[in-house]
Amino acid sequence: MTDHGTPSHRIVVCWKWVDLEGDARRAGVSAADEAALETALAMTASLDAPTAEVVVVTLGPPETDPVLRRALAAGAHRVVRIDASVDLPSDRVAAALAEAMNDELGGVDIVVCGDYSPDRGSGSVPAFLAAELGAAQALGLIQLTVDGRVDASGAPVVRALRRLDGGRREQLTVTTPAVLSVEGSVATLRRATLAAELAAKQATIDVVPGPRHAEQHADSIRPFRPRTRVVPAPEGQSALDRVRALTAAGATSAHGETVTLDPPDAAARIVSALHEWGYLES
Amino acid sequence: MTAEPVAVDVVVVGAGPAGSCAATALARRGHSVILLERGPFAGSKNMYGGVVYPRILDQLHPNWWEEVPIQRWITRRSTMVLTDSQAMTVDFRSQHWADPPYNGATAYRPDFDHWLAQKAEADGVQVVTSTTAVGLLRDEAGRIVGVRTDRPDGDLRASVVIACDGVNSFLAKEAGLFREHQTAADNYTVGVKETIALPRDVIEQRFGVRGREGVDIEILGGTGGVNGGGFVYTNLDTLGVGVVLKLPALAAQQQRPEEIIADLKAHPAIAPLVEGGEVVEYSAHLIPEAGRSMMPTLTTDGMLVAGDAASMCLAAGIWLEGVNFAMASGMYAGEATADALAAGDTSAPGLAGYERRLGDTFVLRDHDKLHRAPGLVLSDRVQHQYPQMIANVVERVFRVDNPQPKPGLRRIVREERKRAGIGIRDLARDAWTGLRSFG
Numbered sequence: 001m002t003d004h005g006t007p008s009h010r011i012v013v014c015w016k017w018v019d020l021e022g023d024a025r026r027a028g029v030s031a032a033d034e035a036a037l038e039t040a041l042a043m044t045a046s047l048d049a050p051t052a053e054v055v056v057v058t059l060g061p062p063e064t065d066p067v068l069r070r071a072l073a074a075g076a077h078r079v080v081r082i083d084a085s086v087d088l089p090s091d092r093v094a095a096a097l098a099e100a101m102n103d104e105l106g107g108v109d110i111v112v113c114g115d116y117s118p119d120r121g122s123g124s125v126p127a128f129l130a131a132e133l134g135a136a137q138a139l140g141l142i143q144l145t146v147d148g149r150v151d152a153s154g155a156p157v158v159r160a161l162r163r164l165d166g167g168r169r170e171q172l173t174v175t176t177p178a179v180l181s182v183e184g185s186v187a188t189l190r191r192a193t194l195a196a197e198l199a200a201k202q203a204t205i206d207v208v209p210g211p212r213h214a215e216q217h218a219d220s221i222r223p224f225r226p227r228t229r230v231v232p233a234p235e236g237q238s239a240l241d242r243v244r245a246l247t248a249a250g251a252t253s254a255h256g257e258t259v260t261l262d263p264p265d266a267a268a269r270i271v272s273a274l275h276e277w278g279y280l281e282s
Numbered sequence: 283m284t285a286e287p288v289a290v291d292v293v294v295v296g297a298g299p300a301g302s303c304a305a306t307a308l309a310r311r312g313h314s315v316i317l318l319e320r321g322p323f324a325g326s327k328n329m330y331g332g333v334v335y336p337r338i339l340d341q342l343h344p345n346w347w348e349e350v351p352i353q354r355w356i357t358r359r360s361t362m363v364l365t366d367s368q369a370m371t372v373d374f375r376s377q378h379w380a381d382p383p384y385n386g387a388t389a390y391r392p393d394f395d396h397w398l399a400q401k402a403e404a405d406g407v408q409v410v411t412s413t414t415a416v417g418l419l420r421d422e423a424g425r426i427v428g429v430r431t432d433r434p435d436g437d438l439r440a441s442v443v444i445a446c447d448g449v450n451s452f453l454a455k456e457a458g459l460f461r462e463h464q465t466a467a468d469n470y471t472v473g474v475k476e477t478i479a480l481p482r483d484v485i486e487q488r489f490g491v492r493g494r495e496g497v498d499i500e501i502l503g504g505t506g507g508v509n510g511g512g513f514v515y516t517n518l519d520t521l522g523v524g525v526v527l528k529l530p531a532l533a534a535q536q537q538r539p540e541e542i543i544a545d546l547k548a549h550p551a552i553a554p555l556v557e558g559g560e561v562v563e564y565s566a567h568l569i570p571e572a573g574r575s576m577m578p579t580l581t582t583d584g585m586l587v588a589g590d591a592a593s594m595c596l597a598a599g600i601w602l603e604g605v606n607f608a609m610a611s612g613m614y615a616g617e618a619t620a621d622a623l624a625a626g627d628t629s630a631p632g633l634a635g636y637e638r639r640l641g642d643t644f645v646l647r648d649h650d651k652l653h654r655a656p657g658l659v660l661s662d663r664v665q666h667q668y669p670q671m672i673a674n675v676v677e678r679v680f681r682v683d684n685p686q687p688k689p690g691l692r693r694i695v696r697e698e699r700k701r702a703g704i705g706i707r708d709l710a711r712d713a714w715t716g717l718r719s720f721g
């Protein structure tokens with residue numbers, strides 16, 4: 001492993017490498033994963049800490065290396081590949097990522113992930129990862145900023161914006177350590193300079209051993225498609241009215257409720273609301 | 283702040299067959315080489331009909347056949363003449379082509395070009411993908427000193443630029459190497475191809491081959507009213523079916539290429555071959571068809587042009603060979619550049635060894651010999667009148683008209699020539715041109 005010194009802040013970006021076509025040359029990561037790296041790079045720039053570093057961690061076979069070199073070329077300071085098969089379930093992926101972050105990187109401040117991958121796209125790994133790391137989580141974000149301010153422990157203050165139903169937005173201040181996931185539309189990964197592209201070809205990729213096999217084998221890897229369900233034809237004179245009816249855009253949600261509670265009470269309230277609304281069965 | 287430009291001995295633009303061979307030849311002589319490719323990997327953007335003749339690789343990669351990613355070794359070559367309702371085929375099969383050192387093979391370009399580029403990389407070439415050369419860099423005196431790429435801080439300085447950027451080369455045009463008439467639309471054909479998936483055993487039954495054996499069918503006629511030709515190639519579990527169409531004729535006929543392929547596939551001689559297949563890819567690309575007469579000046583101070591960028595593709599009716607001409611011209615460009623760098627003279631005279639090598643080998647010799655062939659093959663008579671005449675002659679020779687006696691061949695040919703409206707002088711002139719080209 002290369003000695004990189006101790007950075008003032010470390011932002012870890014998790015990339016999920018997916019080979020949908022059985023041809024590693026066409027495999028890659030989602031736009032959301034790319035946006036995660038771009039967001040992390042932009043965050044380190046605004047941290048005004050010269051030794052802040054961005055580390056990209058992925059899990060996969062050696063065929064994954066070209067995308068990690070892309071990350072290096074774009075500006076990641078270091079990349080780590082957990083040498084493992086890519087067909088592991090989300091919880092085991094998260095456990096492997098957390099282990100690498102703790103053992104290999106000596107802990108993390110901020111983890112940024114994409115909120116979907118090209119295959120399943122459920123975005124569940126960040127949530128599992130937050131649980132593994134005992135970190136706060138804010139998922140499906142559309143904006144993520146640090147403005148150089150730090151909290152009492154010296155950790156950067158992260159501000160995030162999340163999309164809510166009905167076109168509303170939720171502004172969050174996240175304490176670190178935190179796992180954050182961003183939508184693909186948040187940012188476009190910068191294009192590497194020619195010199196960086198060439199340097200990345202020679203760079204070291206740190207490889208750490210990971211879990212070898214999935215307990216259950218996926219029969220095939222394909223993009224995730226939610227199941228179809230029957231939706232009644234929307235009512236409305238114009239197409240716009242019908243789209244509004246379909247998406248419930250602009251309508252006040254029957255379930256809307258704003259409460260201010262401590263996190264444990266808030267969690268309990270959310271669970272009971274989900275029961276009330278029939279999303280959870282007792 | 284702008285960083286110092288990256289500098290190497292040579293930048294090769296385009297990781298097609300020409301570029302990879304040029305880069306390999308240079309790296310083997312110890313030079314630092316960057317091979318630029320606009321696609322995400324070498325070959326990812328490239329299409330062609332489907333048959334490579336890699337003999338020239340004996341020089342660069344001996345025993346290439348042990349590792350080259352091919353689909354099928356060509357053991358059957360058929361030349362088919364089609365009219366609307368007739369087909370005549372000359373079919374040749376050789377088992378000599380089923381074993382090393384082989385002759386030709388069908389291969390997918392993303393596999394073949396990628397393999398060649400990997401070989402170049404193994405020899406020390408730095409292959410930089412997803413990067414497009416957008417222009418030439420020149421010094422104060424106007425001499426070419428590198429290329430500008432589309433990356434930030436993307437200037438790339440080099441003692442020599444080798445343009446292998448394919449047909450319609452922007453770099454060769456920017457360097458002023460083409461004269462205006464050489465880039466006229468009349469010099470180009472457009473090749474369009476459908477890749478049609480069929481089970482492997484179905485292909486083998488329909489085409490009469492086994493294992494890794496494959497078939498190459500070249501077609502004269504079958505392109506509607508548009509001058510050109512067609513082809514059917516067998517891959518392991520797909521067929522490449524396509525047409526090559528003269529651009530001005532296509533525009534004049536106002537036909538769409540995919541309609542012409544659809545008609546070809548519906549022809550009674552082709553339909554049983556493609557029946558039940560699923561089109562999995564449709565692609566199109568220009569071909570520099572006119573050969574010698576559209577070749578640009580091949581060298582200028584600090585730059586050479588190779589492959590399709592230099593119109594090296596040989597399109598002469600029964601032969602459509604571009605990949606081997608690209609590989610050879612690329613390799614010779616690389617070797618000549620290495621000589622020029624060693625001699626410390628990369629001006630046009632210093633790079634003249636390139637054209638000398640081309641002139642001493644099949645590259646320009648075949649082009650010189652066959653320089654009339656593209657015009658002959660795409661002429662109206664060869665395209666429309668001869669196929670009809672030949673098919674009618676053969677039909678009458680084999681037609682049994684009892685109780686009439688069999689007519690003599692000479693009489694049939696004379697009558698059918700007249701019926702097809704071919705003058706005896708034109709026939710003689712075309713026969714002479716054909717003899718001089720192909721004889």
Ligand SMILES: Cc1cc2nc3c(=O)[nH]c(=O)nc-3n(C[C@H](O)[C@H](O)[C@H](O)COP(=O)(O)OP(=O)(O)OC[C@H]3O[C@@H](n4cnc5c(N)ncnc54)[C@H](O)[C@@H]3O)c2cc1C
Pocket residue numbers: 295296297298299300301318319320321324325327328329330331332333334335413414415416446447448449472473474475524526566567568569588589590591595602603604605606608
């Ligand atoms: C329909 C069709 C059928 C054909 N059939 C056959 C056949 O059966 N057999 C045969 O031998 N030949 C065939 N050919 C011809 C053959 O494809 C070409 O002659 C051959 O590919 C030329 O090789 P090249 O390396 O010169 O150019 P290309 O193969 O065109 O490679 C050029 C490379 O340069 C890259 N590039 C272009 N511009 C830039 C830039 N500005 N910056 C960076 N990279 C750039 C491209 O992405 C590409 O990878 C056919 C062609 C067509 C269109």
